[in-house]
Amino acid sequence: MRVMAQMAMVMNLDKCIGCHTCSVTCKQAWTNRSGTEYVWFNNVETRPGQGYPRTYQDQDTWQGGWTLTKRGRLKLKAGGRLKNLATIFASPKMPSMSDYYEPWTYDYESLTTAPAQGHTPVARPKSLLSGKDMNISWSANWDDNLAGSTEIVPGDPVLAKVSSKVKLEFEQTFMFYLPRICEHCLNPACAASCPSGAIYKREEDGIVLVDQDTCRGWRKCVTGCPYKKVYFNHRTGKAEKCTFCFPRIEVGLPTVCAETCVGRLRYIGLVLYDADRVLAAASVQDEKDLLRAQRDCFLDPHDSAVIRAAEEAGIAHDWVLAAQRSPIWKLINDFEVALPLHPEYRTMPMVWYIPPLSPVVDVVAETGEDAEDEGNLFAAIDTLRIPVEYLAELFTAGDPVPVTGVLRRLAAMRSYMREINMGREPQESIASAVGMTGAEIQAMYRLLALAKYDERYVIPPTHAEQAHGLEELATECSLDYDGGPGMVDSGPFGEGSGSQTPLAVENFAALQRRQTSDFGTDPSDKAARVNLLNWDGNGSPSGLFPRRRSEDRADEADRS
Amino acid sequence: MSTLLWVIVPYVVLAIFIVGHVWRYRYDKFGWTTRSSQLYEDRLLRWASPLFHFGILFVFLGHVMGLVIPKNWTDAIGMSEELYHFLAISVGGIAGFCTLVGLTLLIYRRRTTGPVFRATTRMDKAMYAALALVILLGLWNTVAGGVLNLGGHYNYRTGVSEWWRSIFYFQPKPDLMAQAPLGFQLHAMTAMALFAMWPFTRLVHVFSVPLFYLWRPYVVYRSRSDRLGSRNQPRGWDRVDTPRR
Ligand code: HEM
Numbered sequence: 036m037r038v039m040a041q042m043a044m045v046m047n048l049d050k051c052i053g054c055h056t057c058s059v060t061c062k063q064a065w066t067n068r069s070g071t072e073y074v075w076f077n078n079v080e081t082r083p084g085q086g087y088p089r090t091y092q093d094q095d096t097w098q099g100g101w102t103l104t105k106r107g108r109l110k111l112k113a114g115g116r117l118k119n120l121a122t123i124f125a126s127p128k129m130p131s132m133s134d135y136y137e138p139w140t141y142d143y144e145s146l147t148t149a150p151a152q153g154h155t156p157v158a159r160p161k162s163l164l165s166g167k168d169m170n171i172s173w174s175a176n177w178d179d180n181l182a183g184s185t186e187i188v189p190g191d192p193v194l195a196k197v198s199s200k201v202k203l204e205f206e207q208t209f210m211f212y213l214p215r216i217c218e219h220c221l222n223p224a225c226a227a228s229c230p231s232g233a234i235y236k237r238e239e240d241g242i243v244l245v246d247q248d249t250c251r252g253w254r255k256c257v258t259g260c261p262y263k264k265v266y267f268n269h270r271t272g273k274a275e276k277c278t279f280c281f282p283r284i285e286v287g288l289p290t291v292c293a294e295t296c297v298g299r300l301r302y303i304g305l306v307l308y309d310a311d312r313v314l315a316a317a318s319v320q321d322e323k324d325l326l327r328a329q330r331d332c333f334l335d336p337h338d339s340a341v342i343r344a345a346e347e348a349g350i351a352h353d354w355v356l357a358a359q360r361s362p363i364w365k366l367i368n369d370f371e372v373a374l375p376l377h378p379e380y381r382t383m384p385m386v387w388y389i390p391p392l393s394p395v396v397d398v399v400a401e402t403g404e405d406a407e408d409e410g411n412l413f414a415a416i417d418t419l420r421i422p423v424e425y426l427a428e429l430f431t432a433g434d435p436v437p438v439t440g441v442l443r444r445l446a447a448m449r450s451y452m453r454e455i456n457m458g459r460e461p462q463e464s465i466a467s468a469v470g471m472t473g474a475e476i477q478a479m480y481r482l483l484a485l486a487k488y489d490e491r492y493v494i495p496p497t498h499a500e501q502a503h504g505l506e507e508l509a510t511e512c513s514l515d516y517d518g519g520p521g522m523v524d525s526g527p528f529g530e531g532s533g534s535q536t537p538l539a540v541e542n543f544a545a546l547q548r549r550q551t552s553d554f555g556t557d558p559s560d561k562a563a564r565v566n567l568l569n570w571d572g573n574g575s576p577s578g579l580f581p582r583r584r585s586e587d588r589a590d591e592a593d594r595s
Numbered sequence: 596m597s598t599l600l601w602v603i604v605p606y607v608v609l610a611i612f613i614v615g616h617v618w619r620y621r622y623d624k625f626g627w628t629t630r631s632s633q634l635y636e637d638r639l640l641r642w643a644s645p646l647f648h649f650g651i652l653f654v655f656l657g658h659v660m661g662l663v664i665p666k667n668w669t670d671a672i673g674m675s676e677e678l679y680h681f682l683a684i685s686v687g688g689i690a691g692f693c694t695l696v697g698l699t700l701l702i703y704r705r706r707t708t709g710p711v712f713r714a715t716t717r718m719d720k721a722m723y724a725a726l727a728l729v730i731l732l733g734l735w736n737t738v739a740g741g742v743l744n745l746g747g748h749y750n751y752r753t754g755v756s757e758w759w760r761s762i763f764y765f766q767p768k769p770d771l772m773a774q775a776p777l778g779f780q781l782h783a784m785t786a787m788a789l790f791a792m793w794p795f796t797r798l799v800h801v802f803s804v805p806l807f808y809l810w811r812p813y814v815v816y817r818s819r820s821d822r823l824g825s826r827n828q829p830r831g832w833d834r835v836d837t838p839r840r
C-alpha cells in the first residue's frame with residue numbers, strides 16, 4: 036500500500052443553474068491574457084450539446100485518453116511512445132481554432148467616434164487572431180440552453196451512443212448543465228503524452244500542473260487529454276491548464292470557481308488512495324467495471340492501518356483528519372451518490388458529479404402527479420430510460436445500474452425530507468428502500484441541500500514549516516522579481532519570453548489575513564485589472580465597480 | 596582575408612553559438628519553445644512541417660557523413676568513391692528537395708495565413724531568410740557540382756570537410772576553403788550566419804529533442820519541496836539553515 040493524498044472536487048449537478056459565473060471568474064483570474072483568449076479552464080456546457088471544444092467526447096475522432104492493447108495493457112489511444120514522437124512535427128489529432136472558436140472583441144471605439152448619422156452606430160466584431168472583421172458563428176457556449184438544438188444537438192457524441200429510439204423521444208425530454216474543469220486525473224493522459232515531461236502530478240495533493248519552463252510546445256498533451264482540458268497558449272507557445280487554483284488551495288482557500296459558484300454546488304476535499312492500485316484499476320477489461328475499480332483505489336481514512344500507512348508516507352496528521360472530514364469521501368463512499376465523468380477514458384478522473392434528478396422530477400411534475408412522492412419518482416426513474424441512458428453514457432460507461440441507484444437515493448431524500456418538513460413522522464421505509472437509514476439521509480441532506488461553507492470545503496492548508504516549498508510563496512519583497520512592477524509584456528524572443536513572473540505576489544500571511552478580514556482587498560500593482568484570485572467573497576473587489584459619487588465627495592472634503 | 600573569413604569568423608560564430616545557447620537557456624527557459632502555429636492553421640502544416648523536418652534530418656545525417664567522417668574511414672570499410680557519391684547525391688538530393696518544398700510551403704503559409712503572419716517576429720523573418728539561403732545554396736552545390744558537373748569536379752571531402760574538422764582540432768586550415776568553389780564558400784558563409792543567430796531564434800527547439808520520452812515513466816510526479824518557489828532565491832537572502840550533508 037502506497038498512500039497518496041489527492042485534492043478532489045464533486046459537483047452537484049441538480050443545483051447548477053448554468054449561470055457561467057464560475058467560468059467568468061476563472062477566466063478573470065487565470066486566462067485573461069493575450070494568447071489565452073479562447074481558453075476556458077472552467078466551462079459550462081449544456082447537455083445534450085456538443086460541448087467545448089466541439090465534440091471533444093468523440094474519442095474515435097480525437098483519440099484522447101487511454102485504451103487497452105490486445106494483451107490488455109494500457110496504452111495511449113493516440114499511439115505509443117514511438118508513434119507519438121514520429122508525429123511530433125504536426126500533431127495529427129489536435130483540435131483547431133475553429134473547434135474551440137475564433138476569439139473576438141468588438142470595435143467599441145466606433146461607438147464614441149462615429150459622426151452624427153441617421154443610424155445607430157454598431158460595434159463590429161473583430162477577430163483577435165487576424166484583427167479583421169469577422170462573423171461570429173461559434174463560441175464556448177454557442178449551444179447554451181439548447182440554442183439551435185435541431186441542428187446542433189444531433190452532433191452530440193454522447194447522444195450518438197444512446198439508442199436511436201431514445202434519440203427520437205429525447206427532443207421533448209430534458210436538459211442540464213455540465214460545468215467542467217481539469218479532472219486532475221490519477222492516471223493523467225496529458226502527462227503521459229508530454230514528450231518533455233513538463234506536465235507533472237504533485238506528490239502532496241495530486242494537482243496536475245504544467246511546468247512552464249520545461250514545456251517546449253510539442254502540443255501533444257492537447258491530443259492526450261480526452262477532456263481537452265490542456266490548452267495551447269498561441270502567443271507564448273506553451274501548454275496551459277487548470278491549476279486547481281493551487282496558490283489558494285495551499286493556504287486553505289477553495290478554488291475561484293468553487294468560491295464564486297452561485298449554486299454552491301461544488302465540494303472540495305481530500306481523498307486518500309493507494310497509488311499501487313491505480314494502474315491495475317485503469318486497465319480492467321470491462322469498461323463498466325471501471326467505476327468500481329476506481330472506487331476500490333480509495334482508502335478509508337478511518338481505517339487504522341491506512342492512517343498508519345499514511346503517516347509512514349509522510350502525510351501530516353491534520354491532513355489525515357481532513358481526509359476523514361472530507362465531503363468528497365462522504366459523497367463518493369458513504370452516500371455513493373457521486374460518479375466520475377467518462378471513466379471509460381481510463382484516466383481515473385478526480386472531479387466527480389452527482390447526476391441531476393431534476394429531469395425526472397420535471398417530467399413527473401408535468402404529468403400533474405406528486406413529484407415529491409417516492410413511489411412516483413422511483414417509477415419514473417425506472418421508466419424514463421432517456422435521461423438514465425444519457426447520464427450513464429456520461430458517468431458510468433453506459434451502465435444504467437449505478438445511475439439509477441444514485442437517482443433513487445436523491446429521490447428518496449426528497450420524499451423523506453418532505454415528510455419532515457410537513458411536520459409528519461419521518462418514514463424509515465423510504466430510507467430503507469434505497470439502503471440507507473433516516474440518519475444517513477438527514478446527513479446527506481445537510482451536505483447536499485444546506486451545504487454549509489465549512490462542510491463543502493475541507494481544505495487543509497499546506498504546512499507552515501514547509502512554507503518554503505510552497506510554489507507560490509513570496510517571503511521576499513513582492514515586487515522583487517524580474518522586470519519589477521508592471522512587468523514587461525514581451526521579451527526579445529516573442530511574447531512572454533524572459534524569466535518568469537510569479538503568478539501571485541501575495542505572501543502566505545497576507546492571504547491568511549485577507550481570508551479572515553472583513554474587507555475585500557486587492558493588489559494595486561495591476562492598475563486596470565481586478566484580481567479575483569485573491570478575492571474571498573467579502574465585499575466587492577475594488578476596481579470592479581466605479582467609485583460612488585459620495586465617496587469622491589468625501590475624499591474632496593478631506594483634502595480641503 | 597582568408598584568415599578572417601575561415602578562421603576568425605568560424606571561431607566567433609562557434610563562441611556565439613555555445614555561449615548564446617547557455618545564456619538563452621538560463622535567461623529565457625520560458626521562451627524556449629517551438630512556438631507551434633498549428634492552432635491557427637493545420638491543413639498546410641500537416642504536409643509542410645513533416646516534409647521539411649524529415650528532409651532536414653536526413654540532410655543533417657548527410658552532413659555528418661560528409662563533414663565529420665573523414666574520407667579514409669569510409670575507404671577503410673571498403674565504400675567506393677562511386678557508391679559514396681551516388682548515395683550523397685541521391686539521398687542528399689531527395690532530402691534537400693523535400694526540405695526545400697517543405698520550407699517553401701511553410702514560408703508561403705506563414706505569409707498568407709493572417710494569424711500565422713501576425714505571430715511572426717522579426718527574428719523569425721531573418722531566420723527564414725538565412726535558412727532558405729543556406730538550403731538553396733547547399734542544394735545548388737549538390738546539383739551543380741554533383742549532377743551537372745559545372746565548373747569541373749570538386750571533392751569537398753578532401754576540401755571543405757577537412758577545413759571543417761580542422762576548426763575543431765584547433766589547427767585551422769583556411770587555405771582549403773579559400774581554394775573551394777564559390778558555391779561552397781557562400782554555403783559555408785551563410786551557414787555561419789545562421790549558426791550565429793541560432794541561439795536567438797525558435798531554432799533552439801532542436802536542442803530539446805525529447806528522446807528521453809522513450810524511457811521515462813508515463814506519469815511524472817514531482818514534489819513541491821524540491822523547488823523554492825517560482826523564483827530563484829535572490830543572492831544574499833539565503834535562509835538560516837544548518838549545512839546539509
Ligand atoms: C528532431 C528534431 C526536431 C523536432 C522534434 C522539431 C519539432 C518542431 C515542431 C513541433 C515545430 C512546430 C510546428 C508547428 O506546429 O507549427 C517545429 C517548427 C519548426 N522547426 Fe523544427 N524540429 C526539429 C528539428 C528542426 C531542425 C533541425 C530545423 C532547422 C534547422 C527546424 C526548423 C524548424 C522551423 C523553421 C520551424 C517553424 C515552422 C513554421 O511554423 O513555419 N526544426 N519543429
Ligand code: SF4
Pocket residue numbers: 216217218219220223224225226243259260261262263264265276382
Ligand atoms: S483532465 Fe486534466 S489531468 Fe486529466 S488528462 Fe486532462 S488535463 Fe490531464
Ligand code: SF4
Pocket residue numbers: 050051052053054055056057058079212214295296297298299300
Ligand atoms: S457558478 Fe455554479 S451554478 Fe453557475 S454555472 Fe458555474 S457551477 Fe453552475
